[in-house]
Amino acid sequence: MNIGVVVFPGSNCDHDCRHVCQDVLGQAVTMVWHKEASLAGLDAVILPGGFSYGDYLRTGAIARFSPVMQAVKQFAAGGGLVLGICNGFQILLEAGLLPGAMLRNRSLHFICRETYVKVENAATPFTNACKPGQVLKIPVAHADGNYYTDPVTLAGLQANAQVIFRYCTADGRVMPDACPNGSLDNIAGIRNAGGNVLGMMPHPERCAEAMLGNEDGRLIFQSMLTSMGQKQSVGAG
Amino acid sequence: MKAKIHVTLKQGILDPQGKAIEHALDSLGFKHAANVRVGKYMELDLQESDKAKAEVQVKSMCEKLLANTIIEEYRYELG
Numbered sequence: 334m335n336i337g338v339v340v341f342p343g344s345n346c347d348h349d350c351r352h353v354c355q356d357v358l359g360q361a362v363t364m365v366w367h368k369e370a371s372l373a374g375l376d377a378v379i380l381p382g383g384f385s386y387g388d389y390l391r392t393g394a395i396a397r398f399s400p401v402m403q404a405v406k407q408f409a410a411g412g413g414l415v416l417g418i419c420n421g422f423q424i425l426l427e428a429g430l431l432p433g434a435m436l437r438n439r440s441l442h443f444i445c446r447e448t449y450v451k452v453e454n455a456a457t458p459f460t461n462a463c464k465p466g467q468v469l470k471i472p473v474a475h476a477d478g479n480y481y482t483d484p485v486t487l488a489g490l491q492a493n494a495q496v497i498f499r500y501c502t503a504d505g506r507v508m509p510d511a512c513p514n515g516s517l518d519n520i521a522g523i524r525n526a527g528g529n530v531l532g533m534m535p536h537p538e539r540c541a542e543a544m545l546g547n548e549d550g551r552l553i554f555q556s557m558l559t560s561m562g563q564k565q566s567v568g569a570g
Numbered sequence: 571m572k573a574k575i576h577v578t579l580k581q582g583i584l585d586p587q588g589k590a591i592e593h594a595l596d597s598l599g600f601k602h603a604a605n606v607r608v609g610k611y612m613e614l615d616l617q618e619s620d621k622a623k624a625e626v627q628v629k630s631m632c633e634k635l636l637a638n639t640i641i642e643e644y645r646y647e648l649g
Contacts, residue, residue, distance in 0.1 A: 390610075390635070391638055432642040440586070
């Protein structure tokens, strides 16, 4: 597989994503500078975490106008897998590839710590390696992760199983106290209606190898590889 | 022509910064300062003398970039 990692000015988790895909999972990785207008030849695209354009105006608001985002939109429209992590999620929201918006954390603090998320839908290209309802321990690091959307959109997300991850306790209880940032409905990750675009605030690339003491994040990348492999063999057949 | 643009969170959307400031004002003795809302102020010059045309431009800027209308509302003055 050839996985593209988009690099915006201010991205700072781009090399963590490259490391996991390339060194841990043995895939080819292409670093894609934000000025690029084409994603030809890539099987999946990751928008990494960081502080694109210094978070000026709003998180993700300026990055959305980078030339590469037109290509990401086309890539997503063609069914390509797009994973947005943290700032990548914020960019996907601003670009309209996912519904809703991020507010400042309820506590006003930048939160950097381990969280637990429950896999609410394991039948997706990003979670097929997980068991339904599995609890993953994945760290967050953000100031604006307080997910908000209007009640109609939220009802649609819930009805269509588009809420993929919800913050929970270590034993899997989804309750307000388990939510670090005030997110509506404890939302930690959602996908689009087509199912091929996922945004998540926790950082799976920071916990994807045994050496770091936690491999839960690896499941996300492994799921994507499985899904792309199936797609390719269907295409070849 | 100059445009002066204010962007704030919509009414009904929690403004944690506003809440924090409200608490700080309260502890300073300003007991009657309520509903503090924090926003952004931007001003810019337009190469446009026709107010109606300028308004169309500013509105478009707000909708496309300056405000995220899912969570924010905007108002502006032209002059």
